[in-house]
Amino acid sequence: MASLLSTSPALSATLAYTAxxxxxxxxxNSFSTVLRASIQGGLRxxxxxxxxxxxxxxxxxxxxxxxxxxxxxxxxxxLAIVQNTIAKQLSIEESTVAPGTKFADLGADSLxxxxxMMALEEKFGVSIGEGGAENIATVxxxxxxxxxxxxxxx
Amino acid sequence: MFxxxxxxxxxxxxxxFDKKFFNSSPLLVPVQLPCRTETHFWYVLPDEVKSEALLSxxxxxxxxxxxxxxxxxxxxxLRKGAxxxxxxxxxxxxxxxxxxxxxxxxxxxxxxxxxKPEVRWQHSDDWLPPPLHFNISHTSSLVACGVTMDxxxxxxxxxxxxxxxxxxxxxxxxxxxxxxxxxxxxxLDPEVQRQEFLKLWTLKEAYVKAxxxxxxxxxxxxxxxxxxxxKEGSFHLSGKSxxxxxxxxxxxxxxxxxxxxxxxFALLELAGSHYASICRRKDIAPEGKASVPxxxxxxxxxxxxxxxxxxxxxxxxxxxxxx
Numbered sequence: 001m002a003s004l005l006s007t008s009p010a011l012s013a014t015l016a017y018t019a020x021x022x023x024x025x026x027x028x029n030s031f032s033t034v035l036r037a038s039i040q041g042g043l044r045x046x047x048x049x050x051x052x053x054x055x056x057x058x059x060x061x062x063x064x065x066x067x068x069x070x071x072x073x074x075x076x077x078x079l080a081i082v083q084n085t086i087a088k089q090l091s092i093e094e095s096t097v098a099p100g101t102k103f104a105d106l107g108a109d110s111l112x113x114x115x116x117m118m119a120l121e122e123k124f125g126v127s128i129g130e131g132g133a134e135n136i137a138t139v140x141x142x143x144x145x146x147x148x149x150x151x152x153x154x
Numbered sequence: 155m156f157x158x159x160x161x162x163x164x165x166x167x168x169x170x171f172d173k174k175f176f177n178s179s180p181l182l183v184p185v186q187l188p189c190r191t192e193t194h195f196w197y198v199l200p201d202e203v204k205s206e207a208l209l210s211x212x213x214x215x216x217x218x219x220x221x222x223x224x225x226x227x228x229x230x231x232l233r234k235g236a237x238x239x240x241x242x243x244x245x246x247x248x249x250x251x252x253x254x255x256x257x258x259x260x261x262x263x264x265x266x267x268x269x270k271p272e273v274r275w276q277h278s279d280d281w282l283p284p285p286l287h288f289n290i291s292h293t294s295s296l297v298a299c300g301v302t303m304d305x306x307x308x309x310x311x312x313x314x315x316x317x318x319x320x321x322x323x324x325x326x327x328x329x330x331x332x333x334x335x336x337x338x339x340x341x342l343d344p345e346v347q348r349q350e351f352l353k354l355w356t357l358k359e360a361y362v363k364a365x366x367x368x369x370x371x372x373x374x375x376x377x378x379x380x381x382x383x384x385k386e387g388s389f390h391l392s393g394k395s396x397x398x399x400x401x402x403x404x405x406x407x408x409x410x411x412x413x414x415x416x417x418x419f420a421l422l423e424l425a426g427s428h429y430a431s432i433c434r435r436k437d438i439a440p441e442g443k444a445s446v447p448x449x450x451x452x453x454x455x456x457x458x459x460x461x462x463x464x465x466x467x468x469x470x471x472x473x474x475x476x477x
Contacts, residue, residue, distance in 0.1 A: 089319050096228050107232045107294065110369065111312065111355060118320050118328055134370045 074143035078150070081123060082143040089116045099140040120146055126153055181458055182258070185249045187284065188303050191437045192449045195309070195470075196246050196461070197298040197424060198238050200231075203456060209234065211458060212241035215258040231294060238297045238457075239290055245457040246299050247273060252284055268368040289363055296428050305435040308363025310356040311428050314349065322351050330354070331378040331407055353474070354379060356431035357419055361404055364417065364433040377414065378405045381474060402475040418448050421474035425454070429473075448475075 074082070079099060086103075087094040089112055097106065103113060117133050120126075120142065126149045136142050188194045203209065213221060216237075224236040244258035255276065264274040271290070275283030285304040291311045292298060300309040318325065322344075326335050334354060341347040357379045362372045382401040402419035420432045434448065452470040455461035464470045 092228075101228065102226070105227050105232070107227065107229070107235075109293070110359060111316075114329060115319050115325070118325055121328075134368055 074140065074147040078124075078147050079140070079143040082120060082146060083139060085119045085123060086116055086139060086142070089119060097139055099138065099143070101139050102137050103139070103142075104137075116142070124150060126150055182245060182249050183461075184251045185246075187250050187286070188301060188451070190304050192303075192451065193307065193420070193432055193434055194301040195298065195430070195432060195450060195452045196242060196301070196455050197296055197311075197430075197453070198242055198455055198457065199296055199425060200234055200238055201295065203234070203238060208456075208458065209237060212237050215244050216240055217259070235292055235294060235297060239292050239299075241457045242297055242299050242455070243288060243290055246301065246455075247286065247288065250284075250286065250301075252286070253281065266366055268366060268371065270363070270366040270368075291359075291363075291430075293428065296425065298424075298430060300432055300434075302434050305437065306364050306366055307432065307434045308360040308365070309430065309432050310359035310363065311424065311430045312352050312356050313428055314352070314423070315427070316352060318348060318351065322347055326351065329374045330358075331375050333378040333380060337380065353421060353429050353431075356429050357402060357421060357433070360419065360431035360433035361417065364435075376406065376408050378407060379403070379419075380405075400474060419475040420448060420450055420472065422452070423471040423473055424452075425469050432475075 083094055083097045083099075086106070086108075087097050090106055090108055092106065108116070113133055113136075117128050121128055124146055126146065128145065128149060136145060185194075213224075216224065220240050224233055224240065227233045227236050241258075244261055247261055248256055248258040252275075262274040262276075263271055265271050271288075273283075273286065273288070277283065287302045287305060287307045289300050289307045289309045290298065291309045293311055293313050293316075295313060296311055298309055298311050300307045323335075323339060326338050330338075338347060338351055338354070341350055358374050358377075361377070361379065362369060362374075365372050380403055382403050402421060404414045404417055404419070406414045416436050416438070417433055418436045422430045422432075424430045432448075432450070436448075450465060450472075451463065452465040453461045454464045454469060
């Protein structure tokens with residue numbers, strides 16, 4: 001039943017974006033201890049912590065992007081696997097599973113959503129938890145959540 | 155053969171209906187509100203709604219924001235299902251004739267803090283809104299709405315033939331309670347296991363939706379639903395029912411929650427194609443006597459066109475609960 005899914009704007013991670021991939025990997029690693037603590041307290045806390053952390057970066061490039069919101073953190077490969085998993089579960093074309101598409105709009109009911117979460121947990125070797133599924137509105141949210149949980153487990 | 159013929163007669167009816175329809179306001183046959191011990195269950199089969207004119211009439215019942223949501227669904231079938239769900243809930247609630255101001259189009263909806271949809275009644279000094287509760291569920295081939303008075307309600311429907319993409323036992327070990335895992339593991343036939351899993355899923359869904367606190371507030375592994383032995387005189391629905399019908403019980407596994415003995419369930423086989431679960435509070439009789447069993451009325455309907463009571467027929471077979 002799709003009605004269970006959140007219809008409010010999804011909690012997207014805000015992350016200071018830097019051009020160099022190496023820098024963003026460092027950021028992810030330095031965030032990992034913060035993420036681990038915040039996941040225990042509930043994923044709600046994560047966006048707040050990201051903002052304050054970004055503010056302490058000294059690189060001019062990251063400061064310029066400090067106030068950027070709704071920036072996805074999922075790696076392209078992660079997103080691709082998530083899209084493929086969702087398409088298989090719902091028996092639809094992968095092309096209809098665009099990142100911005102809402103689960104509800106794809107006709108996913110609650111059983112589909114939980115099946116997708118389980119398939120993703122198995123594929124990525126992570127544990128999402130029931131709270132995670134509830135805050136996911138779009139395909140991108142699912143990919144971002146996987147990325148967060150992957151980093152925390154790293 | 156029969157479903158095809160039924161479809162043909164409905165299409166004919168709709169064709170005759172169209173001409174009248176354009177010249178008059180939507181037909182809303184009033185329905186009496188359920189009493190406290192009664193549950194009303196309405197369902198539509200999208201395949202029986204073929205008239206484009208009728209679908210346009212449904213659209214006219216929706217405010218712009220809801221129409222946008224319907225149109226954001228990906229694909230014609232999904233859009234039609236979403237449109238039917240909105241049309242069903244709006245026309246059904248309006249038919250209960252809460253007051254003369256209420257029409258399908260005028261109804262406003264909101265959500266509680268956990269996201270459960272509810273009616274936003276227009277308050278005024280001299281009018282108290284009725285304690286009417288509803289809940290919707292749908293699949294691609296069936297749209298349903300349950301209605302109660304003075305009791306939260308949750309419903310869930312699933313296609314009987316629905317494939318489970320993951321391994322059923324892995325899924326159940328990950329998400330269900332220990333007792334439920336044991337029960338499903340003991341079923342050796344994979345097809346029977348799949349069916350029992352689906353029945354249990356719909357019951358658990360209906361319960362969580364009745365609680366209205368969202369999926370994460372009531373994780374599926376924190377409560378057990380099981381079938382108990384049939385109670386004598388445990389159902390008040392005359393007509394067909396499965397002879398193996400038994401009581402459905404829920405038990406909370408953590409101490410923090412609610413009194414689970416106050417919830418009652420019904421599990422049905424609908425239209426030969428779906429499992430449907432209903433969960434609502436028991437109505438506790440004032441003198442402290444044993445609670446009254448749930449009375450259930452089921453209608454197959456086409457909003458604005460016609461409905462047919464199907465409780466006690468092959469279209470609504472009780473396979474568990476009602477006590």
